[in-house]
Amino acid sequence: MTSATQLFLVTLSVLFLSAIPVALAQTAAPVSGAEVYQKRCAACHDQPGNRAPARDSLQKIPAVRILRTLDFGLMMGMPTR
Numbered sequence: 165m166t167s168a169t170q171l172f173l174v175t176l177s178v179l180f181l182s183a184i185p186v187a188l189a190q191t192a193a194p195v196s197g198a199e200v201y202q203k204r205c206a207a208c209h210d211q212p213g214n215r216a217p218a219r220d221s222l223q224k225i226p227a228v229r230i231l232r233t234l235d236f237g238l239m240m241g242m243p244t245r
């Protein structure tokens with residue numbers, strides 16, 4: 165076997181091996197929105213007596229508006245409802 169062939173084979177196996185973690189990551193369990201909500205949002209949004217709208221109110225808000233609020237906050241002068 166020439167050293168060029170050996171180099172080629174080594175390169176090939178490195179390429180294949182480096183693809184394994186990517187393949188594994190793609191089979192990871194999908195993120196649960198309910199879990200994220202419990203962990204990151206419920207502490208305010210499921211507490212009576214603060215201004216945060218409760219979960220059933222949030223559920224009536226279109227996803228695109230929730231994303232906009234998370235990205236930019238509530239914007240003055242923007243229609244929110």
Ligand code: HEC
Nearest residue numbers: 201204205207208209214215216217225229230233238244
């Ligand atoms: C530290 C407390 C706190 C946490 C944590 C929190 N929020 Fe809020 N959120 C509020 C408060 C208070 C308001 C009301 C703001 C206002 O009306 O001025 C609000 C408003 C919102 C609104 C705007 C509703 C509207 O009328 O447009 C959305 C959407 C929202 N929160 C989503 C989330 C999501 C999703 C999470 C979790 C990823 C989250 N919030 C976590 C306190 C919180």
